[in-house]
Each structure stands twice: as C-alpha cells, then as structure tokens.
Amino acid sequence: MTDPTQPLSKLKVLNVEHYRNIYFCGDIHGRFDLLEQALHARQFSADIDLLVLVGDLIDRGAYCPQVVDFVLEGLSKGYAAMVTGNHDHYPLGDYGYWMQNDGDWFDRLKAFDRNEANTVLEKLKRLATEPLALELITSDARIGVVHGDVPDNCWQRLRDLANDTELSNQTEKNAAGEPRWHRCLLSGRGILKAKQLNDLAGLRVSNIDYVVSGHVVVRTPEFISNRAYIDTGAYYTHRLTVISLPELLAGFNAATANIS
C-alpha cells in the first residue's frame, strides 16, 4: 500500500494520441450515478477511450466508494487519468477538518462497517498520490489539467516547480492535507477574481495551448481565453459535465474568436 508520507507526484505528462475518444469530466463529488449515465450516453469504451478527471472525486454525493473503485480501476487499466482536487487530499489531513468539509459520509461508513471504512481509506490515500497537474499531448494541442489554478498563470513555472527536488521532498501539510505550495493548484479561484476585476485576459496561461479546470462551479462549461472551467456542481445541480476533446477545442476556438 502507498505510503501517505511520500512526496506527492505533481506533474505527469501523458501522450494520449492513441485513444479513440478523450473525455474531460468535471468534479464528480460522489455522484457515481451521474457518471455512469454520462458514460453510457457517450458510449464510452473502457478499451479504447480515455476519461480525464479534474479532481474532487469524493465528498457530498451518495456514492463515493463507487467513484473511487471506478477511478482506481481506470487508472490501472488506462481508461482514466486524473489530477487531485482539494477534497481528494482531505483524507490525508486532519480528520476533523475533513468531517467539517463534507467528509461525513466516511464517518457514517465507519460507524456502519469499520473494516470496509479502512479499506476505502487506503484507496483514498492511494488516489491522493495522483498528480496535481496533467499535461496531455493530443494530436491537436497540448492541454494542461489542474483542479484550481496554475502558479503565476505560467505552465513553465509549474514544470519548474514540479522538477524542484527540494520542493518535491517537502512533506509538510496544512490541516486540509495539502502541501503549502500546492494550494493554488488545488484551491485557486482566479476566475472569480478576474471577473471581479474585469480582467479576463489575465487568466491566459502561457507556455501551454489550453488548460482545463474544475473547483469553481459554473452553470455550463465556461471558456475564457485559453482556459475551460467544467465543474457544473453535479452534486446539487445533478448535471455532471463530460465533454469530448473536439467539443472542448470548439469551445476554445469560439472563446478566441470572441476576444479578437
């Protein structure tokens, strides 16, 4: 089993050109029912398609263990790739903090079946070691994936941080289980500030074609500059966004056309 104190993996570069279809999925938050529906509607094939998750797999929804099992299987079989969200790190932080932040499903599971809860906790610790950022090489573009924000809106800065061995060995965490320098990656809400300051152009991330994120709830997938926000608040809106690569690229093209 994975050692939870090991340095977190940060940036993973994946060539995904060989998949038939690539889908990007917003924050699931335990809504395995919606995930199943969406994959069925898309005729998702675990043999030839890839599902890219922007993090926050657990908490709030009713089917957290099912989401965890599906994603763990997908990671090992190659039909899923993910970045971690803030909620995916809570199981490594203070228990009380997690419980106060929608982890109560786990408390109930523990009261009901302690052994099963321990098994699930081990799986959650394994998921928390997944990368904070993905860099996907597709035949059309290089696409970054993070749950929150990119440090300094510069993908090269992220690469440099990920390669910094001193930072990589840093295991100090806050109550939320997050190593400090990762905070903007996991919990950044730059889009809100940019909207407030009316500086949407400032959201552009340099040194990468496009960036896809979750964490901030939007009504429908929102495209601003070279960024896409795809968390449509599944756990309470009952709408989980699963968007294909061509749909995503069309969204970016439309956003670019609006600016010029």
Ligand SMILES: [Mn+2]
């Ligand atoms: Mn989040």
